[in-house]
Amino acid sequence: MKGRKLLLDKIGISGIETFEIYKKNGGYRSVEKALKSMSPEDVVEEVKKSGLRGRGGAGFPTGMKWSFLAKPEGVPRYLVCNADESEPGTFKDRYLMEHIPHLLIEGMITSSYALGSNLSFIYIRGEFMWILHILEKAIAEAYNNGYLGKNILGSGYDLDLRVMPGGGAYICGEETALLESLEGKRGNPRMKPPFPAVKGLWGCPTVVNNVESIAAVVPIVNDGGDAYAQIGIGKSTGTKLISACGNLARPGVYEIELGLSVEEFIYGDDWCRGIANGKKIKACVPGGSSVPILPHYLITKTASGENRLMSYESLADGGFLSGSMLGSGGFIAFDEDQCIVRNTWNFARFYSHESCGQCSPCREGTGWMEKVLNRLEHGEGNLRDIELLEEINKKIEGNTICPLGDAAAWPVAAAIRHFRDEFEWHVTNREESQTRNYGLCKEPVTA
């Protein structure tokens, strides 16, 4: 049964953002179940069984991340929710927090109990100020109803929950930069190791999880990890929020069961209903701006001819040569009229603007790529610029402190890999490239 919803099932209920209606519709069951009948270890065990993978982009198993948390005596532990969603194309967490804030609060309480945190934080990006107010209202309601504060539901477990706004920097979505920012410092990523699970917020063991991962703990505790693991395909279990945007007939936030075919997601009546204005799809970025772009012939089928599915494995099939990543679920579609060079420049501009400037390959490399792409897009490039871009890419990738360098390098590398013709056309037809777009790229002839 495709189309089961675990997170957004109650989204249509009017007044679901209030505690009363949320509770009436089965909300806060997981808190009651966990605090009254389960030990913290039981909750961790259920999350492990569920096979839930981090929904922020990297896809690291959440249960395993939780089990790495160091537990030294007499040292507080923290759970921090990463709500600094700022990847271009990704807006799923925003949708969830705006419409059903209590789901996140509930997940935070259950997860904090599992990890033994008595003070947890939701770090939200500064531009989401109105959502901060929504969350604070929801938290106040939870306090008033005894779900937060001292001795929750008479279980003896205490938890305080705070929402902290960032200053609006993409880099603060990187977990260690987030912790620096939360401590009131400049949001520069830290050197790893030590990892946050050992030395995180104020030097104490800390788990940082994405909004969606924490929300997913609610159905996992309610129905059990095994039931959750039944949904999905292979190691991609459960449901995933996908924020679809670009030239789609019906863009928006969808909750899909992992394993849905990409073709159905793009063209299905329940989902995006195809490309807007009856045009053809030219390319697609399936997981937020930092994952490799796919040309039209690799979107619905993998290089080996199999159907491509919305799952961690299938989207990554073929590695970076012919695959991409599920990432954070920011699904961006481009129709035949879009210019890949311009789009690549746009992404490069974003990463150049958002680099923290701490380590040299990223600071200088992202700015350099942006300038070269700017020239190419505006008809001032040379053929050797394309090789130069590839070179810069290789020198950034893997040589930086945090993944922002990789995230900046991958989209440029993939765009050149699949759309080299279009880049070259921008150089050889400088004037024409300023007035019209290249159109669909050619499919490589397979022998």
Next chain:
Amino acid sequence: MVKVTIDNIEVEVEQGTTILNAARQIGGEVVPPAMCYYSKLPGSGGKCRTCLVEVAAGSSADPRPMPKLVASCSTPVMDGMIVKNKTSDRVHENRGGVVEFLLANHPLDCPVCDQAGECHLQDLGYEHGSQKSRYEEEKRTFEPIDIGDTIKLHMNRCILCYRCVHVADNLTENRVHGVLNRGEQAEISTYIENAIDNDFSGNMIDVCPVGALTDKTFRFKSRVWFLKPMEAERSCNKCSGKAVLWMFGNEIYRVTARKDKYGEVEDIDGKPGWICNDCRFENKEVSKWKILGPRVIDRHSVISQGKYETKIETSTKKIN
């Protein structure tokens, strides 16, 4: 104690030592260059990425190679680790890339820069840089500013190593300067045009690996290789009073701390030999100092080639 092999040389070091410091215990060619790491400044390192090395085997317990190059200044060694620095082509290639990045927006104004001759970026560029820059874009520029009455900041030359920030964090009560903005636009600056005014601010000049922070009392006075470094001391109630005088005839042109071959201040009586601003800026008469003798500078700098003792030795060795 753990055993680690760097460029086929085995060395035994204490647990928790970083790869860079293990290499420094071996010494010589296997030591990776470091632009931001400064052993006397806790918290420094990891940023410039010039010290990247290849780890061919993680440890004897887990001999898998590390997939990425690692920053040797902030990666602790494990027992049985095998590290490749000079012997790795990958390291050579990527370090060249880092140097290209560092030089991309650098003004390359060595002919008028006071740091020339003792500049780590110059050395690095000589060793790893290419003859011609591929960076055709307009370089980012800043106006030079005074950050205090004795220190000049040339942000154009800065490589954002954060060493001066760590000096303020480690040696003074209140840091009034830091990094403003981010990415390519990041710059060292004082808090709303504040002047840096503390007794140890001059050490920022000493730790700066490039010519971004220069001594205003020495600016444009002389090229460093024309000066004779002399070890000297004076009694000082703020610091050890042990310094190096850079002299021309009987005149003191500038005063710096005593630095080792890695450009870091030497330990004096078990503590880093930072000097105070009184010794550095206010006492430039020979009568104020007790001169102990010439200072041997053990630095393989491009411009000091043939000038200082060790270089003469190595070049004669090469001839023989």
